[in-house]
Amino acid sequence: xxxxGIIEEPCGEQEVIDEMCRIVIRDMDQFGVCVVDNFLGYKxxxxxxxxxxxxxxxxxxxxxxxxxxxxxxxxKTIRGDQITxxxxxxxxxxxxxxxISQVDAIILRANKMxxxxxIGNYTINGRTKAMVACYxxxxxxxxxxxxxxxxxxxxxxxxxxxNRDWNIQQNGGLLRIFPEGxxxxxxxxxxxxxxxxxxWSDRRNPHEVQPAFKTRYAITxxxxxxxERQEACRRHKTEMxxxxxxxxxxxxxxxxxxx
Ligand SMILES: Cn1c(O)c(C(=O)NCC(=O)O)c(=O)c2ccccc21
Ligand SMILES: [Mn+2]
Numbered sequence: 001x002x003x004x005g006i007i008e009e010p011c012g013e014q015e016v017i018d019e020m021c022r023i024v025i026r027d028m029d030q031f032g033v034c035v036v037d038n039f040l041g042y043k044x045x046x047x048x049x050x051x052x053x054x055x056x057x058x059x060x061x062x063x064x065x066x067x068x069x070x071x072x073x074x075x076k077t078i079r080g081d082q083i084t085x086x087x088x089x090x091x092x093x094x095x096x097x098x099x100i101s102q103v104d105a106i107i108l109r110a111n112k113m114x115x116x117x118x119i120g121n122y123t124i125n126g127r128t129k130a131m132v133a134c135y136x137x138x139x140x141x142x143x144x145x146x147x148x149x150x151x152x153x154x155x156x157x158x159x160x161x162x163n164r165d166w167n168i169q170q171n172g173g174l175l176r177i178f179p180e181g182x183x184x185x186x187x188x189x190x191x192x193x194x195x196x197x198x199x200w201s202d203r204r205n206p207h208e209v210q211p212a213f214k215t216r217y218a219i220t221x222x223x224x225x226x227x228e229r230q231e232a233c234r235r236h237k238t239e240m241x242x243x244x245x246x247x248x249x250x251x252x253x254x255x256x257x258x259x
Contacts, residue, residue: 021110024198028110028120028156032179032205033187034198039160040099045194047095049162052132052217055093060084061134067141080140081209085129086219100130100221103158103196107223120200122155122225135173135209135216142209144178147222148201153229154222157201161191162217173212180204191216 020036027034040048055061061082068075088097104127111117111124135141148154159175168174168190177187177199189197199205201222209216 017105017109018113020106021113024106024110025114025119028198028200029114031187032120032200033177035189036196036198037192038194039196040102040194042194044095044098045162048099048160048219049164049193049217051093051095052134052162052219055084055132056134056215056217061132064134064136064140080135081142082134082136084132086132087129096130096132096219099160099219103160103221107156107158120155123227124155124223125226126224126229128154128222128224131220133218133220135212137212137214137216139172139211139213141172141211144206144208146201146203146206149203151202151228151232153224153232154201155225155228156223157197157199157205158221158223159197160219161195161197162193162219163191163214164193166190166192166214166216171212171214171216172210173214173216174210175207176210177205177207180206191218 023036024034039045061084064080064082067080086093086096088094088100107119107124107127111119111122114120117123147157163171163173166173173191175189175191175197177189179185179187180203189195199207
């Protein structure tokens with residue numbers, strides 16, 4: 001709809017993608033955060049949700065991280081978020097695969113459309129697998145954190161939410177981002193069905209998942225910046241070599257009986 005509310009001629013797939021890319025580029029440059037609703041549409045969104053709930057009932061998810069919680073005066077450990085990693089290639093997750101390729105299309109197109117072919121001055125050349133996360137409810141949450149605090153190469157976090165009829169007041173599970181430079185303002189994102197969220201993965205966007213009281217599903221992809229990733233891998237390799245030679249020295253010392 002344009003200003004007069006006149007429904008414009010429905011446009012093709014490519015125009016929709018281009019329009020979405022312009023929004024992502026504009027919001028990421030302006031806010032470092034971007035929310036797009038109705039990303040896949042109801043039908044395809046539901047097929048992704050069905051695959052995820054199918055995996056969950058099959059017990060594919062690893063036991064969530066241990067979160068200790070003070071209940072009365074004894075320490076109760078509950079299982080927090082549960083995750084599993086999907087590459088979306090096998091038949092059982094073909095709809096998750098479709099979601100992944102749709103997000104790839106937006107990110108890579110936005111990468112090209114942005115000024116001098118870089119979104120946020122990054123050159124995106126890869127991504128992680130998809131992390132499918134489930135918060136089982138009963139107060140499970142995720143503490144405030146930065147996804148990539150130490151330049152591991154991840155530059156954009158993309159989170160696709162799958163939670164139908166989600167009511168923040170009753171169900172909690174709000175994602176609160178504390179964008180750097182926004183002073184004391186925060187970005188509160190409800191994890192609504194078929195909503196996708198993009199934000200810079202580094203220290204610009206500390207965020208937390210507030211306690212959820214209903215099962216809460218999300219699928220996260222992290223996109224790599226070519227040079228930061230390359231540098232991180234080089235650093236990791238050097239660290240591994242240093243450790244290896246260190247342990248060799250220890251082994252040689254002990255085997256040759258040196259103190
Ligand atoms: C389960 N889960 C997460 O939910 C978030 C996260 O920031 N989620 C934001 C959200 O779901 O809105 C994470 O960043 C995260 C990082 C490593 C392992 C698990 C993780
Ligand atoms: Mn996070």
